[in-house]
Amino acid sequence: EAGVTQFPSHSVIEKGQTVTLRCDPISGHDNLYWYRRVMGKEIKFLLHFVKESKQDESGMPNNRFLAERTGGTYSTLKVQPAELEDSGVYFCASSQALSGSYEQYFGPGTRLTVT
Amino acid sequence: AQSVAQPEDQVNVAEGNPLTVKCTYSVSGNPYLFWYVQYPNRGLQFLLKYITGDNLVKGSYGFEAEFNKSQTSFHLKKPSALVSDSALYFCAVRIGGSYIPTFGRGTSLIVHP
Incomplete structure (x- = not known):
């Protein structure tokens, strides 16, 4: 069974630019979560999808962050x-x-x- | 609110010696407790969990953890450390009615040959 995959593994961008991260969950998993760890700090929750719907986005830092999960597969x-x-x-x-x-x-x- | 403390940023141990990585928690309710490990350039891997029952939980790679309700602790242990155990270890807690765990800051375990 393939695990959760993410792309890219690394990204270096300049302030003001745009970056899009991708996540492919394990096949059949309806629930998908995003977390972030700033260096040396806790892993913090960002948001939770159930299929294509946002169940909880209370951890999103601000409106510069946009998460999508079209079709309930990858995000x-x-x-x-x-x-x-x-x-x-x-x-x-x-x-x-x-x-x-x-x-x-x-x-x-x-x-x-x-x- | 729930919180997790991992008081040690780094733990050093010689190969073959026992190791302990400490974790204390705070929740309002019965805790579900987890340990994850992150090897370099890899994702978080689940090690073990405590939900209910026996306070001593055994997990992957020979690790175990003991739930201590009075001390609100869930320390990770292994009787004999391996160099390959060197990694970043995260403790996490959630309560039964919540689906989002709260993580600690992580503890870097370094096992010296």
Whole structure:
């Protein structure tokens, strides 16, 4: 079974530019999550999709961040325009059921550097 | 609100020695506790979890963790460390009614040959 994949693995952009991150969840997983880890800090929740719907986007930092999940399969996270403080590692995760002791399966992350 | 503390940024241990990576938590309710590991250039991998039952939980790669309710701790342990255990370890907590875990800052484990 293929795991969660993310693209690109690294991205270096200048302040003010736009970047789009992609996440492909495990096939059949309706739930998809985005997280971010700034260097040395906690991994913080950004948002949660159930199929194509945004279930919870309370962790999105501001309106420069836009997440989509068209068709309920892969998801994209766009940052426009990027700022220096957006640098960090962006993780995607997916899971099946929400009830009980479910686990989230994480991708390798995209390391974003804004210069 | 829920929170996790990993008090050590880095843990150093010699190969073959026992290791402990500390985690304490705070939740209003019964906790679901998790440990994840991140190897270089890899994603977070699930190691083990505590939901209910036996306080000692065994997981992947010979790791185990002990849930201590009175001390609100969930320390990760391994009897004999391997150099290949060197990685970044994250503790996480959520309550049963929440689907989003709260993570700690991570602890870098370095096992010396």
